[in-house]
Amino acid sequence: xxxxxxxxxxxxxxxxxxxxxxxxxxxxxxxxxxxxxxxxxxxxxxxxxxxxxxxxxxxxxxxxxxxxxxxxxxxxxxxxxxxxxxxxxxxxxxxxxxxxxxxxxxxxxxxxxxxxxxxxxxxxxxxxxxxxxxxxxxxxxxxxxxxxxxxxxxxxxxxxxxxxxxxxxxxxxxxxxxxxxxxxxxxxxxxxxxxxxxxxxxxxxxxxxxxxxxxxxxxxxxxxxxxxxxxxxxxxxxxxxxxxxxxxxxxxxxxxxxxxxxxxxxxxxxxxxxxxxxxxxxxxxxxxxxxxxxxxxxxxxxxxxxxxxxxxxxxxxxxxxxxxxxxxxxxxxxxxxxxxxxxxxxxxxxxxxxxxxxxxxxxxxxxxxxxx
Numbered sequence: 353x354x355x356x357x358x359x360x361x362x363x364x365x366x367x368x369x370x371x372x373x374x375x376x377x378x379x380x381x382x383x384x385x386x387x388x389x390x391x392x393x394x395x396x397x398x399x400x401x402x403x404x405x406x407x408x409x410x411x412x413x414x415x416x417x418x419x420x421x422x423x424x425x426x427x428x429x430x431x432x433x434x435x436x437x438x439x440x441x442x443x444x445x446x447x448x449x450x451x452x453x454x455x456x457x458x459x460x461x462x463x464x465x466x467x468x469x470x471x472x473x474x475x476x477x478x479x480x481x482x483x484x485x486x487x488x489x490x491x492x493x494x495x496x497x498x499x500x501x502x503x504x505x506x507x508x509x510x511x512x513x514x515x516x517x518x519x520x521x522x523x524x525x526x527x528x529x530x531x532x533x534x535x536x537x538x539x540x541x542x543x544x545x546x547x548x549x550x551x552x553x554x555x556x557x558x559x560x561x562x563x564x565x566x567x568x569x570x571x572x573x574x575x576x577x578x579x580x581x582x583x584x585x586x587x588x589x590x591x592x593x594x595x596x597x598x599x600x601x602x603x604x605x606x607x608x609x610x611x612x613x614x615x616x617x618x619x620x621x622x623x624x625x626x627x628x629x630x631x632x633x634x635x636x637x638x639x640x641x642x643x644x645x646x647x648x649x650x651x652x653x654x655x656x657x658x659x660x661x662x663x664x665x666x667x668x669x670x671x672x673x674x675x676x677x678x679x680x681x682x683x684x685x686x687x688x689x690x691x692x693x694x695x696x697x698x699x700x701x702x703x704x705x706x707x708x709x710x711x712x713x714x715x716x717x718x719x720x721x722x723x724x
Contacts, residue, residue: 356399356428358391363514364471366479366490369505374498385471385490388511390518392465393428400427400524404535404588405604406550425522425529426607432522432529433552433571435459464521464528476517477567478510520555520566531555532570534613535603539584550601551576551585553618557654559625580622581690583697587613617660619694624663627670627687634681642666642673667691 365388370381403426425432459467467475474480484490520531533553552571558564561573569575579585588603589611605611628650631643649666652659667687674680674688 354399356393356395359394360389361392361465361518362387362469363390363476363518364469365507365510365514366471366482366484367505367507367510368482368484369496369507370503371499372501372503374500376500379501379503382496383484383488383490384493384496384505384507386493386507387469388514390468390515392518393522395427395522395524397525400425400432400522401607402426403431403605403607403610405606406535407602407604424532424535425524426610427522427524430555431532431534431610432524433532435464435528435530435568459528461523461526461528464523468518475566476514478514478517480567481513481563482506482510517566530566530568530570533573534611535571535588536613536618537586537588537590537601537603538576538579539582539586550603551579553580553585553613554621557617557621557659559621559628559650559654577622577625578686580618581626581686583615583619583694585615585618587611587615616698620660620663620667623687623690623694624667626683626690627667630681630683630687631670634684638677639673642670645669 365386367384367386368381369384370379372379402423404424406422406424422434424434464475467473471479474486478484479486522529522531533555535550536553538549538551549572552573554561554573555565555570562569576585589605589608628646631639631646634643646666649662652662656662670684671688671691674684680688
C-alpha cells in the first residue's frame with residue numbers, strides 16, 4: 353500500500369519531573385511544557401476517498417454540510433470520522449464548555465494545528481490522562497531551574513503517547529478527522545423493526561478506546577453500547593425497514609468493500625466490555641477470582657485470533673459464578689442476561705475456544721433456559 357502523505361506538526365507536550373533545585377532540599381514535582389514534532393496524516397486528494405455519507409432529517413433540513421451529508425473517509429486502510437459533529441467530548445467536565453463552541457461547526461485544518469501547538473483544550477488528553485490540572489501553568493523546558501538532583505521524569509513516555517494519539521488524526525479537504533470504524537444502523541429499543549440512528553462500531557476491539565486513544569466518543573460509539581449488547585444494529589447496506597415510520601437516518605455506501613461488519617464480534621465485545629466495567633466496581637470478594645481473570649483477558653492484544661474465544665470463555669465463567677448469587681449489581685446483571693441470550697442464539701463452537709468444555713456448554717444451557 354502506498355505511503356500516505358504526512359506533515360510534521362508542532363505539539364505542545366506536557367510532562368512531569370521529580371527534582372530538587374540547586375538551592376533546594378526537598379523533592380518536588382514540576383510540570384514542564386515543550387514543543388515536539390509529530391507526524392500527522394495529510395493525504396492528497398487522491399490518497400483518500402469518501403467511503404460513506406451519513407445524513408439525518410435534521411442535517412438535510414439544515415443543509416449541513418453543504419452536500420447534505422457527513423463524510424466518512426477511507427484512507428490508509430482505516431475509516432475516518434469527522435471530528436465533529438459526530439464526536440462527543442467524554443473528558444472531565446471542565447474541558448467541555450469551550451470545546452462545544454467549535455463542536456457544532458467542526459474543526460478545520462488550521463484550528464487543529466493551532467490547538468495542537470498551543471495545547472488549548474488538551475485535545476490529545478495529555479494533561480487529562482496524567483492528572484495535570486488544565487489551568488496550571490507549565491514551566492517551559494528552557495526555563496527549568498538548575499537542578500541538584502533529577503530523580504525521574506516521564507518525558508519519553510509522554511512523547512510516545514502524543515505521537516500515538518496524533519496517529520489517530522487526519523486532515524483532508526481542509527477538515528479534521530479522527531479514526532473510527534464502520535457505521536451501522538441502530539435499532540429502536542422499543543420497536544424491533546424501526547431504526548434509532550447511526551453509530552460507529554469502533555476502530556478496533558479495545559475495551560476502553562477512549563483511555564488508550566483520543567478522549568472522544570466518535571460516532572456515538574459509547575452511547576450505542578447497550579444496543580450493541582442486544583444485537584440491535586444492522587449493516588450499513590441494509591434496507592431501511594418498511595415499518596410504521598421510516599428512519600430519517602441514512603447511510604449512503606460509496607465503497608461497498610468497506611462494509612465488513614462482524615455482527616457477532618461487536619455484540620460479544622459490548623457484553624464483555626459491560627461485564628469488565630461492572631467487575632472493576634465490585635468490591636465483594638466473591639468476585640475476586642473472576643475479576644482477576646477478566647483483567648488478564650482484557651490486557652491481551654485485542655487483534656489476536658483468540659480474542660473472541662477468550663472473551664467468550666471469560667463470560668462463561670462469569671455466568672457460572674452469577675448463577676450461585678442471589679442478587680447481582682445492575683450492570684453485572686445486564687451483562688449476564690445479555691450473554692445468556694447471546695449464547696442461546698448462536699453456536700458457541702464458532703469461536704473454537706479450547707477452554708470451553710462439555711460441562712460449560714451444559715451449564716450455559718441450563719442458565720440460558722432459566723433466564724428465558
